[in-house]
Amino acid sequence: MKPVWILICLIVALPLAAMAAANGSWLKSVPAADRGRTNPFAGDSGAAAAGQNLFRNNCAKCHGENAEGKGNRPSLRSERIHNATDGEVAWLIKNGEAFKGMPGWGALPEPERWQIVTYLRSVNTAPEGELR
């Protein structure tokens, strides 16, 4: 087989293999070490305000100005986010779910990603029944 065909096969096969390996829920994919990570800005209102600015610049175009969701892009004022640990939310922001439409934001500096987690935590404080 010519090298160019091996390359084409790899390009096609790798995303398919990755999709097949996905277990359907990003929460199940989070490694235990990431799940237990502590948010260095937890409870910091200044960090939540900075996170809100970062959210508006980077995330609002898909998830809505106030994280309420947009079109078929999910609301982040949800029981799932409310119940997730800070480490799980931080892991999702960093890695994304590329094959389900969510890009990874690993190139954003880590402190900024934690500020976004802090903001999302601040808008997910309502009682569980009131969240979608």
Add this chain to the structure above:
Amino acid sequence: MFKMTAKTAAQLCAWLACSLPLAAVLLPAAARAQQEPPYFVTYSTVLEEPGNLEIENQDIAASPKNANSFLAPTVEFEYGVKAWWTTEAYLQGQTTTNDSTVFTGFRFENRFRPLPREYWINPVIYLEYEDVNDADKSFLEITGNTSITTQQLSNGALRKEVERSIEGKLILSSNAKGWNISENIIAEKAVNEAEAWEFGYALGAARPLALKGSSRECAFCLQNFAAGAELFGGLGTRYSFGLKQTEQYAGPTLFFNTPHGVTLKFSPEFGLNDNSAGVLWRMGASYEIQQLRDWFRRAR
């Protein structure tokens, strides 16, 4: 029927070159994407977000020794098809003093991110088809054995030679402690001429000037700036692999995310050997139209 001539294409490039920086001042405040590293030649693994269309103008100016100075604008249209797939089209032109203004060709490229997670090193596969003539002075990448001395020829002579080629890049990128480090390995093959495979490379490292966001909206906060450096050049051909008879450049880059959603980039790139121009001055401006695909969807 409207016909795109070389002159109108060059005028379009020039118009966009002027209008994008102006848009940075005049547009209403808009969201600004912040994670793209400030590279001109090097690709990182950051792809366009799905549904977004980025329009970018990149200009390069130089005064090579023993040749006329030139300005070469390139207009890019970059669309995020999926979170793992970005497609992009380029239109290129150039104007040379004491010579002429010409449209030099187009490129069409696709980038694919094969792995679904963030690792310590992340790959992206890049595939491109290009149709450019030898009058092209965009320096979007350098492959094979080249020399700036070819710029001494007139545009009329250079544009007669058109090269259609396919190009592949392996893009590798790492993010750690705010730094982005990216490496590109380039292989190019002409499809309309019997030429050997040509190779090139590009390396880049960059970091935002601040790693934390500010709690207030501010135009000149350090978080809106990024700085870095690039090194790129040719690696010869299959039969003459190496740095001999190749152009090599290195230089710092600076990036500013304006409050109006326009990003501005600047870089002086210095020639590292006798085959290279002394300095290539680059500047770029880009604007992202967010969620373009929503315009074509029915309201839900």
